[in-house]
Amino acid sequence: METRKAVMKVKEDDLTWKINIPSSFGFKKLVSRFPLVIITLLAVFSPSCSTVPESIDSPGSVDPGPSSSCSTAPEPVITHASTCSTIPEVIDTTGSVNSTDSGVIPVYTYKVINTYPHDRNAFTQGLFFENGFMYEGTGLNKRSTLRKVEFETGNVVQLYEMPEQYFGEGITIYEDRIIQLTWQAREGFVYDKESFELLRNFDYPTEGWGITHDGEQLIMSDGTAILYLLDPETFIETGRIQVSDADGPVSRLNELEYINGEIYANIWQSERIARISPNTGEVVGWIDLQGLLSPEDKAEKVDVLNGIAYDEVGERLFVTGKLWPKLFEIVIVASGK
Numbered sequence: 001m002e003t004r005k006a007v008m009k010v011k012e013d014d015l016t017w018k019i020n021i022p023s024s025f026g027f028k029k030l031v032s033r034f035p036l037v038i039i040t041l042l043a044v045f046s047p048s049c050s051t052v053p054e055s056i057d058s059p060g061s062v063d064p065g066p067s068s069s070c071s072t073a074p075e076p077v078i079t080h081a082s083t084c085s086t087i088p089e090v091i092d093t094t095g096s097v098n099s100t101d102s103g104v105i106p107v108y109t110y111k112v113i114n115t116y117p118h119d120r121n122a123f124t125q126g127l128f129f130e131n132g133f134m135y136e137g138t139g140l141n142k143r144s145t146l147r148k149v150e151f152e153t154g155n156v157v158q159l160y161e162m163p164e165q166y167f168g169e170g171i172t173i174y175e176d177r178i179i180q181l182t183w184q185a186r187e188g189f190v191y192d193k194e195s196f197e198l199l200r201n202f203d204y205p206t207e208g209w210g211i212t213h214d215g216e217q218l219i220m221s222d223g224t225a226i227l228y229l230l231d232p233e234t235f236i237e238t239g240r241i242q243v244s245d246a247d248g249p250v251s252r253l254n255e256l257e258y259i260n261g262e263i264y265a266n267i268w269q270s271e272r273i274a275r276i277s278p279n280t281g282e283v284v285g286w287i288d289l290q291g292l293l294s295p296e297d298k299a300e301k302v303d304v305l306n307g308i309a310y311d312e313v314g315e316r317l318f319v320t321g322k323l324w325p326k327l328f329e330i331v332i333v334a335s336g337k
């Protein structure tokens with residue numbers, strides 16, 4: 001008997017299987033006679049079944065879902081993403097809370113409590129709150145100042161204009177003195193807090209970005225991932241803090257504030273503040289400040305978020321930015337709230 005070959009092709013995902021069938025059987029005839037055989041063959045050779053993942057490299061973290069239906073197998077469901085460092089966890093789809101780029105380091109968002117006017121011409125580089133007033137250091141060439149501000153109104157009640165050659169940076173108040181850094185001049189200044197009289201200057205070997213203190217030592221940033229500890233009387237370096245998170249060193253540390261045992265640092269050109277352990281240098285939390293400025297606020301030129309101040313008595317946290325029209329009093333909101 002002459003034989004012919006009937007060929008059935010099953011093509012999925014560019015893979016083709018050929019099943020040879022004796023010529024005495026037509027395909028329809030074959031199916032009608034042996035339906036279970038055909039179904040079994042299709043099931044065994046279907047590539048979509050063989051590619052359903054058994055697991056993702058995360059013990060206990062992935063449920064592959066029902067596997068009885070190959071064509072409708074759902075995407076793996078992440079059930080315990082917090083235990084898996086390779087899979088981002090998105091708790092809140094608004095983006096206010098996630099740990100995508102920071103492992104298990106919590107990311108906080110914020111709530112605006114009050115909004116106050118802020119000088120649009122103030123290129124804020126340092127911010128410090130004391131006794132009901134905001135002290136601010138501003139930058140830019142020929143525009144750098146030290147100022148005392150009635151923060152409720154934004155009125156400048158005391159002003160010192162730096163010599164033209166200096167680009168002002170961070171400020172802090174230590175006891176009865178105001179300390180102000182400069183960006184690249186490697187020179188800092190000390191003023192009397194009440195009169196703004198220049199008392200002395202001091203040198204440092206790096207750029208100057210932000211400055212704060214913990215009551216005993218000055219803490220200075222220079223745009224790297226290092227914070228420098230300085231003696232507040234001699235300005236001699238007494239130690240360093242290497243700042244890092246789960247991804248490694250955290251650079252671009254800018255304006256600083258020491259708050260309840262942590263160092264808060266603006267990250268330059270981002271809308272985030274790092275909460276840093278002064279003991280380990282580890283980032284223990286991120287504050288995501290996206291959305292503080294409205295589109296109307298940005299109608300005129302603004303620069304980056306920069307400026308953290310804390311009212312220890314009233315437990316109020318203030319933030320602003322360079323050339324921002326507003327100063328914000330905010331509270332930090334924990335994940336998912």
Ligand SMILES: [Ca+2]
Binds near residue numbers: 211256
């Ligand atoms: Ca500050």
